[in-house]
Amino acid sequence: MLHFYLPTEIVMGAECVRGSAERLVKLGKRALIVTGRRSAKLCGALDDLTSALDGAGIEYTVWDRAEPNPTIASAYECAAAARESSADFIAAIGGGSPMDTAKAAALLAAQDVAPELLFSGSYGSDALPTVFIPTTSGTGSEVTQYSILTNDAAKTKTTLSSPVMFPKLALLDPKYTRGLPRKTAVNTAIDAFSHCVESFLNKKSDALCGMLALEGCRSFSEVYEKLASDEPDDDSLGKLQYISLLGGICIAQTGTAAAHAMGYSLTYFRHIDHGRANGLLLSGFIEHTAKTHESEVQTLLGAMGLGSVSKVGDMLNRLLGERESFTAAELEEYASIASKAKNLKNCLAEPTPDEILDIYKNSLL
Amino acid sequence: MLHFYLPTEIVMGAECVRGSAERLVKLGKRALIVTGRRSAKLCGALDDLTSALDGAGIEYTVWDRAEPNPTIASAYECAAAARESSADFIAAIGGGSPMDTAKAAALLAAQDVAPELLFSGSYGSDALPTVFIPTTSGTGSEVTQYSILTNDAAKTKTTLSSPVMFPKLALLDPKYTRGLPRKTAVNTAIDAFSHCVESFLNKKSDALCGMLALEGCRSFSEVYEKLASDEPDDDSLGKLQYISLLGGICIAQTGTAAAHAMGYSLTYFRHIDHGRANGLLLSGFIEHTAKTHESEVQTLLGAMGLGSVSKVGDMLNRLLGERESFTAAELEEYASIASKAKNLKNCLAEPTPDEILDIYKNSLL
Structure with a gap:
């Protein structure tokens, strides 16, 4: 048996973020940008993204509160920010943590999932579309349907998984990993x-x-x-x-x-x-x-x-x-x-x- | 630069059609089955598909008029059949010709494209979802965004291409190719x-x-x-x-x-x-x-x-x-x-x- 499903559009190469205005337009008119506090700015990815969004006439709000080993609470917080800013889509910049946060938030912004059902896998088919810009070369989260959150009840990290959480677009430019x-x-x-x-x-x-x-x-x-x-x-x-x-x-x-x-x-x-x-x-x-x-x-x-x-x-x-x-x-x-x-x-x-x-x-x- | 986009879910293996009722349910409640006159029946694919559709409670109409080297007219005819039967999705069984016909029809059933603009590439974002079941091992059409039609005006075959034409689901069982x-x-x-x-x-x-x-x-x-x-x-x-x-x-x-x-x-x-x-x-x-x-x-x-x-x-x-x-x-x-x-x-x-x-x-x- 062979099974393959990878609905994410992947673009990898120098300056692919600035070159993606046309692709971003298809995702909506308002974006929530999800990042950690510093690295997205330092590596240049945030500038490249906002420049592409500006070029595409897309408004955006920056939510830079993603934390390492993100918690369930932070995913809900990020989802609330997406709702408050009426975001049509979420753009995440970072390593695994901002991406994990953003992916869970894309689900939670589009449907009400009670915290106790968060790892149940029983979700509806709605999620905000997402674009992921990795700044480390490890997690691969930009092309997966997984969000891995710290789960204190189980004393471990637990995975949310749903096909609706696959990113729509992954933009990979190796230059963002230069200063790691x-x-x-x-x-x-x-x-x-x-x-x-x-x-x-x-x-x-x-x-x-x-x-x-x-x-x-x-x-x-x-x-x-x-x-x-x-x-x-x-x-x-x-x-x-x-x-x-x-x-x-x-x-x-x-x-x-x-x-x-x-x-x-x-x-x-x-x-x-x-x-x-x-x-x-x-x-x-x-x-x-x-x-x-x-x-x-x-x-x-x-x-x-x-x-x-x-x-x-x-x-x-x-x-x-x-x-x-x-x-x-x-x-x-x-x-x-x-x-x-x-x-x-x-x-x-x-x-x-x-x-x-x-x-x-x-x-x- | 690297670019990869393949939104089709691929399932390959013995009896994968009969095993796909859950996947088919996601595509809608009524299907138009597009085939040629004989081979889909002879190879068993039509039986397997209708059995899966019955199991999933999906109604269907069979349109078995797909022809080798399909013409522009046949694509419009197939689209009309999809509209008349109020199909939510199209299921194509066959070699390249039924798949090419069905793929163009999925576009033409969901939006009005004048024949003179058919090869223009300027389409809206609507198309009926499709599931493709190949009965030959050649075309690869089950995982492409292309429909290739005979174009008498240009005296050749011409390709329609749009990301919206990627099949949603490709079901590949090698047994259908046994009697080729x-x-x-x-x-x-x-x-x-x-x-x-x-x-x-x-x-x-x-x-x-x-x-x-x-x-x-x-x-x-x-x-x-x-x-x-x-x-x-x-x-x-x-x-x-x-x-x-x-x-x-x-x-x-x-x-x-x-x-x-x-x-x-x-x-x-x-x-x-x-x-x-x-x-x-x-x-x-x-x-x-x-x-x-x-x-x-x-x-x-x-x-x-x-x-x-x-x-x-x-x-x-x-x-x-x-x-x-x-x-x-x-x-x-x-x-x-x-x-x-x-x-x-x-x-x-x-x-x-x-x-x-x-x-x-x-x-x-």
């Missing part, structure tokens, strides 16, 4: 790589999506040396953005798998960056999968030109540097939470609760 | 292969679309021996359908190029099947491209495991068998028509009128 702090560049690249890996070693993977995931993995191994040793040059930034895009397209089809399910606890309890959290667990996840799905793992390694899973571990270790320390008790709590995650079912080799604890211990102790 | 006459199986496979080649050797190709096109070419060389020597088995039929799907996705991004532009005359004047017409010209088109774009052609040949363009010619010749004969005067007329085709501009190496005539002569005399 080194840690952010590395962590987001690991996030993108983990999307490709988790989508490939996934029950829902198929010929088309698998090919895209392998291309992402192959491209990651190509750009790896630049990422590990240097400030990436513009060519490398373009490749990293392409890997992020591929990863997003892939997880939109398959969902993520165990590394994400398990990483969320590291972020929730220890405030470890999302991409880094995945990276800490990723080679353990691949090792686990190889026990029962050797051939799929070999295909993945082949695409990367690597001879063994430990080589993936070596690559990640160099990027991750010194690891945080954890106690056995912490890992037991995380394992108990992660074993309830929906995306575990996506794994080619779905880990048991004991195996989850083993992966945590092998990776983090 | 051998000639049809071969010609449609060549058509699909030509889509991949012409999309790759295309100014509008980019990293993402180029990868898909190369995968189509690689898959064609894999399945080639079965296609050339046998009745393809079910596994091969699945591969051929996948190549057709990839070709459709690719030309939706880039458009076709010179082999298509030049092939239309062979179909218009000599009634040579569309896929065969492309096949007769394809290696000449690649040879022409190689003169100025050696590296792109080498990449294409590399994906197919071939050492030279002449090997592509050999593969095609075996499939094509004995060639039709043409006079120099005929080819001059065809060259004069083809040199006005819009899709020539897509060619990496855009041929001059003289070069078009040369390709015709080298290929057909």
Whole structure:
């Protein structure tokens, strides 16, 4: 069986935001721009977007209150801002957090969903159209139907998902990632790589999506040396953005798998960056999968030109540097939470609760 | 620059039509089923579709008057049938011809477009939603925004194109292609292969679309021996359908190029099947491209495991068998028509009128 659905129009390249006035006009007459406090301005994306909106005669309000690891409350707050400003569409600039906030807000501005039903998946078919402009190369959120919010009730991050939340338009210009702090560049690249890996070693993977995931993995191994040793040059930034895009397209089809399910606890309890959290667990996840799905793992390694899973571990270790320390008790709590995650079912080799604890211990102790 | 837009939801696999009741419900309460007179019934697709519609409580009318190489008049006739039956959506079953008819009709049923403006590209944003069920593996029309109609005024086939014409849903089950006459199986496979080649050797190709096109070419060389020597088995039929799907996705991004532009005359004047017409010209088109774009052609040949363009010619010749004969005067007329085709501009190496005539002569005399 093959399934593919990606209704987002993707435009990637130099100055694509300023060049998109005609595309923006189709989305409406009033926009709410959703960003964090600073980076959208510093990287030039906000200027480019407002210039395109001005050129298209579209009015806009800026809501710059998106926060890292956005909460349910912030999604409702952003939706209220969209309603108050009578926005026809939402334009989000940023990394995963403004995009996650904006995507949930696009749904909540168009229909009333009670907070207790927010993760139910039972929504109507209305959402404001959205345009997403990523300023990091990691999340792939610009081409997915997911919004990931901090869920205090479940002590983890939980995913809202609906086909109506696919962005209408994704505008990707690698120049916005030029000034990223080194840690952010590395962590987001690991996030993108983990999307490709988790989508490939996934029950829902198929010929088309698998090919895209392998291309992402192959491209990651190509750009790896630049990422590990240097400030990436513009060519490398373009490749990293392409890997992020591929990863997003892939997880939109398959969902993520165990590394994400398990990483969320590291972020929730220890405030470890999302991409880094995945990276800490990723080679353990691949090792686990190889026990029962050797051939799929070999295909993945082949695409990367690597001879063994430990080589993936070596690559990640160099990027991750010194690891945080954890106690056995912490890992037991995380394992108990992660074993309830929906995306575990996506794994080619779905880990048991004991195996989850083993992966945590092998990776983090 | 990278651009990708493919809003069609794709489902491919055994019994996917009968399994799609939930997806069909989203399209409306009344359907017009568009087919040719016989093949949709013989291959079982019509039964599967009506069974899914019945299961979903959707009423339908069957319009089985789609003809090979559909005319402008037949598109209007089909649109009138959709209006008369108050169809909320159109479901097309067939090869390229019913799909081309249905796609134009979906536009013409939702808005008034005068025949003289039919190829203008200036349409409103309305079209009936469509679901396409291909019964051949060639056209890729189930995932494109194109409808190709016979245009007597221009003595060729002309393309209607609009993003609003993308099908909402493509349902691909290789079993419908089991009983295809051998000639049809071969010609449609060549058509699909030509889509991949012409999309790759295309100014509008980019990293993402180029990868898909190369995968189509690689898959064609894999399945080639079965296609050339046998009745393809079910596994091969699945591969051929996948190549057709990839070709459709690719030309939706880039458009076709010179082999298509030049092939239309062979179909218009000599009634040579569309896929065969492309096949007769394809290696000449690649040879022409190689003169100025050696590296792109080498990449294409590399994906197919071939050492030279002449090997592509050999593969095609075996499939094509004995060639039709043409006079120099005929080819001059065809060259004069083809040199006005819009899709020539897509060619990496855009041929001059003289070069078009040369390709015709080298290929057909």
